[in-house]
Amino acid sequence: MIDGAVRASNELTARWARHACTGETTALSGAGLWPLLALLAAAADGPGRAELRDAVGRDPADADRGAREVLEILARGTAVDGAFGVWHRAGLPLEPWWLDAAPGGSRGELSGDPDADRPRLDAWVERNTRGRLTRMPVALEPDTLLVLATALSVDTRWRTPFQDFPFRPRSGPWTGRPRGLAGLNSSGADLDPLALAETPGGPLTVLTVAGLDDVDVHLLLGAPDRPAGDVLAAGVDALDGGHPLRRGAELLAEPVARTAPGVTLTTVPSFTPAPTLRTTTVRFDVTAEHDLLADPALFGLATVSTDDPRGHFPRISRTPLKIGQGAQDVNAAFTAEGFKAAAVTAFGVAAGSAPPQDEAPVLSAVFDRPFGFLARHRPTGLVLVAGWVAEPEEWPEDASSGPGFW
CATH class of the missing domain: 3.30.497.10 (Antithrombin, subunit I, domain 2)
Structure with missing residues (x-):
């Protein structure tokens, strides 16, 4: 409340x-x-x-x-x-x-x-x-x-840290960077960090990155032509209960996943049929x-x-x-x-693995173009810091190539 x-x-x-x-x-x-x-x-x-x-x-x-x-x-x-x-x-x-x-x-x-x-x-x-x-x-x-x-x-430190990797988006305003971007990715069985907010300005993807203590950071992605200020304002309203949110398993329905900006639904070979959430974003310093x-x-x-x-x-x-x-x-x-x-x-x-025997759904959320963020005090809902990322960090020139470019 x-x-x-x-x-x-x-x-x-x-x-x-x-x-x-x-x-x-x-x-x-x-x-x-x-x-x-x-x-x-x-x-x-x-x-x-x-x-x-x-x-x-x-x-x-x-x-x-x-x-x-x-x-x-x-x-x-x-x-x-x-x-x-x-x-x-x-x-x-x-x-x-x-x-x-x-x-x-x-x-x-x-x-x-x-x-x-x-x-x-x-x-x-x-x-x-x-x-x-x-x-x-x-x-x-x-x-x-x-x-x-x-x-x-x-x-705050993340409950589940990301992995650094050199990230080259395939389309959008962040393509063509010679060194690529300072990408971050993670994968897990919990689908609830990903949500779709239905707002008057259109669908809004909300990814919650949970801190170990009492602060979470929410990444916000709207349609490519949606104004930045509208994305952030809608995100604040949605997290305060002003717009309905669909979380987790609800997004496994193909029509729903298709409407969430930056989200895709695929199937991959797997040991179990349990679904997976994969997230890709970028480092930023604003x-x-x-x-x-x-x-x-x-x-x-x-x-x-x-x-x-x-x-x-x-x-x-x-x-x-x-x-x-x-x-x-x-x-x-x-x-x-x-x-x-x-x-x-x-x-x-003033004044690691054996050949997989099954298939499983994978929800992928990719923040590969400008997006918003909200740092929020979890117990009270107070939004501490809000911002917009138009220029992420680039992959360091002296860093190893990591697990490969996307």
Whole structure:
């Protein structure tokens, strides 16, 4: 059961992905952004409060509680770590509500000297992303009065590791690479990791790669001409129960298998008639930077980023405040052994064998063209990181040829 704060965060992820994922390699974390927007909604008034309410999808009166719920999920995860940080300019008068409502975590003062403050905030980022990211994504300006930030990191190993191999797709945009791609394949008797989602935009193949702890990564493949943002948004909706999923044995029906993008159904000689799932995908390492004020209306920031002599956040301080900067840096890497990711989001507030005797069905799922991915906290359903892979890693030049090219 997806609870209110998690569902609201996932809806932001889907909406952001639909807007930001245009077909190039990228990644984003709605789970890193949503708690900050929820806190700002609870602290705002006037038109800005209404805009933030719409972006957050939650009543501002209890949005701060939702923010703490999501941050608690990140903090208590096994494969995911999360942190919240807030730094105020020394001497900025703070309201009692803000002192009580702001989540626990790192709290500190800004001296007003960027050269002195920047190393402390960068060190916080590096410490809370396990070294995958090393800088606070917003600049410290002379008029920066407040910095709000979240950091999350994901580090999980697969229950069933993949095998590396040099992969040369036979068709599509990834053909013609001289060295081939850094391919990954696996094979097993469990068919349930593969699913077909029936969505309004067409069928969507969903492959769940299970982590040893509490995070899974879902690979998403739509029709070749389906927009990247639509694939990711539909994937979030399907995993939240919004679209029906057909799993495992249901896909052994030939008409069903034919409708699943990237999936084929064949029979092979085998010792037993038990079916097999074979998966082929690629290594990827994605890095992205997002300016959250490039389209402020998407995040409910249009009004609260403008000058107003009364300010927009009276529950934080009687000093007039506005959002001066908003940014997120993300990195995500998918390998044969596991998945690692990190995101920092911040606002600057300014101001072997014998011959086989039988045949068995084989479901093959091949991700040999651009696809989406979602890293998801299994116990709660919170989508941690979403992204699109347009450029996978190439097979290393000094690597052996492995088991052969496809």
